Amino acid sequence: MAELQQLQVQEVVDSMVKSLEKENMQKMQGLMFRCSTSCCEDRQASLQQVHQSIKRCHVPLAQAQALVISELEKFKDRLAWCTMQCNNKAKDLIDAGSKELQVKQQLDGCVTKCVDDHVHLIPTTTKKMKEALLAIGKQKSLPVAIEAEGKNIFFIRNWEL
Numbered sequence: 001m002a003e004l005q006q007l008q009v010q011e012v013v014d015s016m017v018k019s020l021e022k023e024n025m026q027k028m029q030g031l032m033f034r035c036s037t038s039c040c041e042d043r044q045a046s047l048q049q050v051h052q053s054i055k056r057c058h059v060p061l062a063q064a065q066a067l068v069i070s071e072l073e074k075f076k077d078r079l080a081w082c083t084m085q086c087n088n089k090a091k092d093l094i095d096a097g098s099k100e101l102q103v104k105q106q107l108d109g110c111v112t113k114c115v116d117d118h119v120h121l122i123p124t125t126t127k128k129m130k131e132a133l134l135a136i137g138k139q140k141s142l143p144v145a146i147e148a149e150g151k152n153i154f155f156i157r158n159w160e161l
Contacts, residue, residue, distance in 0.1 A: 002108065002111060002112075005111060005115040008115060008119065009079065009119065012119050013072070013075070013122070016122055016125070016126045017068070017072075019126065020068060020126070020129060020130065020133065024064065024130060024133040024134070024137070025061075025064060025065070025068075025133075027137070028060055028061045028064050028133070028137060029061055031060070031061075031137075032057050032058055032060065032061045035056075035057035036054045036057045036058070039053035039054045039057060040054070060137065063136050064133050064136050064137075067129065067132055067133065067136070068129060068133075071125060071128070071129050075118065075121070075125060079114060079115070079118045082114035082117070082118065083111055083114050085110075085114075086107055086110035086111050086114060089106070089107075089110060090103050090107040093106065
């Protein structure tokens, strides 16, 4: 991919990631830390129970991070596939005897179209990710088991963005 197109894609993806971090991930991270703090403040819980509680507090953020990474990988793979198709077309044209300058121009045009098409997907991808992150955040509660007098008592830690 040409340098200018790479820069264009990188800027758009960076902007999307920053938006997701500011609007979603930081809130989730704050909730995770507050949840973990409350686990540590429970003087009735054993060390193992505190660790389990903290683990559960980390689940939504871990799911959110996995979602963002997965979507970015899909985007990258789709763009790579598109540019690979362009390279294959260019190779076929060279093999068929087309002139190098003409093939280079067609390759540049094809790659530019790939980049443009994928850059136009960013708003939809961002919206989809934000909706999925909100859904993860709306898993309003995480059950936390506390054992009292030999019985498990469950209470709820709220997660609402």
